[in-house]
Amino acid sequence: MQTNDQPGSAGATSADTDVVIEVHDLHMRYGTKDVLTGVDLEVHRGGVMCLLGPNGAGKTTTIEILEGFRSRTSGEVRVLGADPLHASEDWRARTGVVLQSWRDHPRWTPRRLLTHLGGFYQPYSTPERTRPYDVDLLLDTVGLTELADQKIATMSGGQRRRLDVAVGIVGRPELLFLDEPTAGFDPHARREFHHLVHRLSDLENTTIMLTTHDLDEAEKLADRILILAGGRFVADGSAEQLARQVAGESEVKWSRDGERFVHSTADATAFVRQLLTQYGEDVTDLEVHRASLEDTYMTLVQQHEAGGTGAAARLFEEAAR
Amino acid sequence: MKPTTHAIRMGVRRGWTEFVQSVRSTQDQGFYIFTGLAVLGYLIIRRNTEVEGTDLLIPTVAMPSIIGGLVTFGVVIGPAYALAMEREDGTLLRLKAAPHGLTGYFTGQLLFHSISLLPQLLIILIPSFLIFDDVMSNGASGWVTVVWVLVLGLLATMPIGMVIGSLVPNAQKVGTWGMLPIMVLAGISGIFYPIQQLWGWVQVIAQIFPMYWLGLGMRSAFLPDSAAMLEVGESWRTGWTILVLGAWAVVGILVTPVVLRRMARRQTGSQVEAARETAAQWIR
Structure with missing residues (x-):
């Protein structure tokens, strides 16, 4: 994981530049339903983090609390050194949020909208990090150059999502939140988006936190994967680490005397x-499968559903030892 | 430059962009032309009818009242719909995610809904001057009155629209909580017939709200002083007009920012998502 400090990170002292997100014992309750029951998290600058979990596990709630859009029931949250709920507009300038657009700004064109929204970041430009992004460059980056002057109302769902991403990064954020960014993307757009995420992470040193249901995507993008189930994180690590730790067994398949064998x-x-x-030579068609992220994920979520978070978290802790 | 000042300038640009886009859209052109034709049609049909007890014609008396009514309607319903819809569709949330974006958004709304009155006024005023005689009886001083009544009327009524737009649960409810009360008020505010013909308590209700006073102020601007005979107390009651509209403006300026802030604070992505699902599911 990258940890080199960004000198342009406005207002941050050298002591707190490294830790971007700090969450301690976060609880969230809607009415009588507990959605988050004690989330702890520490995220360092740089890198891509993926939040996985079944529907209703609290991914969106977590990300909205970190964005400062939702108030929490209890717990300590610090993002870029401030409590997101009471953070200043200067803090806003350092974060980016990719929202799911629906039908907003139908009469605007992508160019006009990006110029307008980018304009709000202009007072926060520093020599190290000029804000906002150049609009033409941005349009090119998300592949909307040809549609730049068309009404947004005429754009397809996938094109709109790319515009959402452009709006999210127009202020050159130090920290970027994306909630299911590739929902509705075709394979080509998805690949382009993955390139973009890597570029932001490598060249801009943007810390990126995203949620997804696409495990393949998580495996490709994330340096760190967090699985949320039953209101807590039940796994935390790189895709390989998780696979090794949780679904520790590999599957070996082979044939002998025309018979197929499988062993875990x-x-x-x-x-x-x-x-x-x-x-010896009687063994043919030998295959060894290490558990994929999907296997890991399924194991964890099934364990959670069968025996509650306790069991899944315990298993994770044991495996981590 | 201070970021807030900068954001206000961004908002002014936003309001102007919205206005230009609105004037260019066939949907909005249709709305302007429809209201213009409806009003002119009404005035033309009654162009030779005299107002009882005077030698004034209906168009002369009704036109200023209708302008007052349309201003109220546009400035209340416009922002109410805009806020309710842009809360649902994510416009507001997008601006909330930008530094001082909400300052820009509300500045833009204020400017947009104010200047949107111009096409509507022009589409009624220009043909009126061409078709009818004696539309403006008071010359330059009458136009000065038009301007201050408009400005004060805007300040008095636009906050009502913004508060309605912030409080309704969704855009479809603007009909119930915005459109309906405004229609009722238009009926009792002396636009189509003198307010004195109504029951006493209805007159009191009408005079609590700004719509009546906007109409009265407009009549005082356009009509000769002799026409004041038709009004309550046989006077233009200019002092009262300033007082009532001013009071609404002061309350609006104090209350609206609080309501807007409260509404904006509750904006989240999942709320927008929920609104989208609600809108997709028409029948429940």
Whole structure:
């Protein structure tokens, strides 16, 4: 994970530049329903973080609390050194939010809207981080150059989502929130979007937090994956770490004498060595599958649904040891 | 430059952009032309009818009253619909995500709804001057009155629209909480017939609200002083006009920012999402 400090991060002292998000014992309750029951989180500058979890697990709630759009029931939250709920407009200038647009600004064109919204960031421009983004460059980045002067009302859902992303980054944020950014993207747009996320993370040193239901996307994009289930994080780590820790068993498949065999084992290498030693050339069609993020995710969520968060979190803690 | 000052300038630009886009849209042109034709049609049909007890013709008396009514209607219903809709569709949330974006948004709304009155006024005033005689009896001083009544009337009525737009649960409810009361007020505010023909308590209600006073102020601007005989107390009651409209303006200026802030604070992405689902599901 990148940890090099951005000198242009306005107002931040060297002591707090590294930690971008700090959450302690966050609780959220809607009426009688507990959605978040003690979330702890520390995020350092740089890198892409993915929030996964089943519908209703509280992903959107978490992200909205961090954005400062929703008040929490209890707990401590600090984002870029301030409580997002009471943060100043200067703080807003340092964060970016990609919203799900619907039918807003139908008479505007992408160029006009980006110029307008970008204009609000202009007083926050610094020599290290000039704000806002150049609109032509931005339009090109999200692939909307050809539609730049068309009414937004005439754009398709996928084109609108790309405009949403452009609006979210027009102020060159240090921290960017995206709630299901690729919902409704076609495969090409999705790939373009992934390039964009990498570019923002690598070149702009933007810290990115996104939610998604697409596990493949999470695996491709994220340096760090958090799985939210039952109101708490039940897993935290890179895709490989999670796969190794949680669904620790690999699957070995092979054929012998025309018969197909499947075996699950924690140590695939040792098992295969023994298998080959024992049967030698009789073994054919050998395959070893390490658990994918999808397997990990399914295991965790199923465990959570079967035995409550406790069991899943315990399993995670044991595996992490 | 201070970010707030900068945001207000962005808002002015926003309001102007919205206005230009509105004037260019066939939808809005249709609305302007429809109201213009409806009003002129009414005036033309009654162009030879004299107002009882005077030698004034109906168009002369009714035109200023109708302008007062249209101003109230436009400035209350316009912002009410705009706020309710832009709360639902995510416009407001987008601006909320930008630094001082809400300052820009509300500045834009204020300017947009104010200057949107111009096309509506012109589409009634210009043909009126061409078709009817003696539309403006008071010359330059009459126009000065038109301007201050308009400005004070805007300040008195626009906050009502913004508060309605902030408080209604969704855009469809603007009909019930905005349109309906305004229609009732238009009926009792002396626009189509003198207020004295109504029951006493109805007259009292009408005179509490700004619409009556906007109409009265407009009549005092356009009509000769002799026409004051037709009014309550046989006077233009200019002092009262300033007092009532001024009081609404002061209350509006104090209350509206509080209501707007409260409404904006509750804006979240999931609220917009919920509104989208509600709108997609028409029958429940």
